[in-house]
Amino acid sequence: MRSYVQYLAIVFASMMLGTTGCTIRATIEQTTDTTSNITGTTSGAAWWSEDGQIKPDFKATAFVTMNQANLSQDLAAGSGEYLGSVSRLLGIPSNHQSAFFSAAQANYAQMVDQDPAGLITLLRETSKPFVY
Numbered sequence: 001m002r003s004y005v006q007y008l009a010i011v012f013a014s015m016m017l018g019t020t021g022c023t024i025r026a027t028i029e030q031t032t033d034t035t036s037n038i039t040g041t042t043s044g045a046a047w048w049s050e051d052g053q054i055k056p057d058f059k060a061t062a063f064v065t066m067n068q069a070n071l072s073q074d075l076a077a078g079s080g081e082y083l084g085s086v087s088r089l090l091g092i093p094s095n096h097q098s099a100f101f102s103a104a105q106a107n108y109a110q111m112v113d114q115d116p117a118g119l120i121t122l123l124r125e126t127s128k129p130f131v132y
Contacts, residue, residue: 068121069085072111072112078101084097087127
């Protein structure tokens with residue numbers, strides 16, 4: 001049996017949700033819209049394998065998207081954990097990473113104001129001479 005306080009709390013919460021216009025449908029639509037904005041023109045299914053892992057082609061994109069601020073600091077410095085991680089995701093062999101770091105740092109001015117999609121495009125272009 002519910003106590004009087006629990007009953008009042010349920011009634012109050014229901015009234016608040018009703019008066020603010022908040023609905024589960026609106027919340028779901030906002031979440032869906034946000035997810036659509038993140039994935040851009042590619043469908044979310046394109047990023048994921050059937051076992052729920054990010055497909056190899058999208059790992060670098062996901063990494064840059066989630067770590068852009070830290071990656072920008074590493075790009076400015078020409079070294080760092082995030083720059084090393086993205087270089088491995090781009091397929092740069094370890095013996096060419098220092099050259100890639102220098103090239104990425106030299107292109108930092110072009111990369112600093114990019115959105116994640118633009119940044120990954122520039123990083124891929126910069127990595128081309130180092131990937132075999």
